[in-house]
Amino acid sequence: MKTAPVLAVDGPGGAGKGTICRAVAARLDWHLLDSGALYRLVAAAAARAGVALDDEAGLAGLARDLPVRFEGEQVWLGDEEVSEEIRSEACGDRASQVAALPGVRTALVGLQREFRRAPGLVADGRDMGTVIFPDAxxxxxxxxxxxxxxxxxxxxxxxxxxxxxxxxxxxxVAARDRRDAERAVAPLRPAVDAVVVDSTALDIEAVIERVLQELKRRGLAPDA
Structure with a gap:
């Protein structure tokens, strides 16, 4: 049974998902799931625990017990604030490798679905609409x-x-795109019923307005 409406936003790195999702979540006062941060956190936790990036079982174990906490724009790994660390290019590259492992993706499914709470959820990722919230x-x-x-x-x-x-x-960017598109589990692709938005020539406010208009059409956002 559904517990709250979901806006699932997928796409490649650098398309502006994080900025758009934070803005829309703030305007609607909905919860936010930054799924990419979860994979970055697994990569960061692996570095701390000395777990190799090709140790699928070890990484899946870390993912199942990930002590993650989001507070506004701050991301916490246990009692350590790691927002800046996990946004580095090096951590992003390691996270892309981690995200290609089926065991890790499976281990994080339940954790991601727990973010679905009233009044609604904005879910930012690569497989939000295809795997995690197919009923968004x-x-x-x-x-x-x-x-x-x-x-x-x-x-x-x-x-x-x-x-x-x-x-x-x-x-x-090109290498990360290839890994995301070619991985065996949950490859990056639009859901069949997704609205595709190309932000190449659009500014942030134009993209936010496009998303809000789509939500309004579905009765999920006020007309103010």
């Missing part, structure tokens, strides 16, 4: 060109003071 009231597949996604990430990291190289970042 609205499914959005948010994408952008690989070049634009690399450019956005480059700008974001430079503004935070990181020394990054755009060609190298572009190569990492």
């Amino acid at each position: 009231e609205l499914k959005v597949f948010l994408t952008a060109s690989a070049e634009e996604r690399a450019r956005r990430r480059y700008k974001q990291l430079k503004e935070k003071g990181f020394d990054v190289n755009l060609p190298a970042l572009s190569a990492e």
Whole structure:
């Protein structure tokens, strides 16, 4: 039985899912699930526990008992605040490797579904509409060109003071896209009933408004 409506937003890294999902969740006062953070947290927990990234059983064990807590934009691993650490490119690359393992994905299914609570949930990820919440009231597949996604990430990291190289970042984006699309379990693809939004030439507010309009059409958002 459904406990709350779900907006499932899937798409490749750098398409703007996190920004859009946080904004929509805040406007509707809904809960937020950043599923990508869960895989990054597994990667971070593995580094702390000395578990190799190809140890599927060991990583699945970490995922089942993941002591995760979200507080606004802060992410906690047990009693340690790890928001900045898990947003690094290195952690993102490790998380992409971890997410390709079927045992890890299976171990995190239950945890992700527990985030579905009233008044509603905005779920940000790669397989929210295809695997985790196939009955979501609205499914959005948010994408952008690989070049634009690399450019956005480059700008974001430079503004935070990181020394990054755009060609190298572009190569990492392409490699991550391949891993996400080719993994055996829950490959990245739009759900058959998803609304596809290409954000390459759109600003943030335009994308937010498009998503809100789709929610309004389904009676899930106020007309204010």
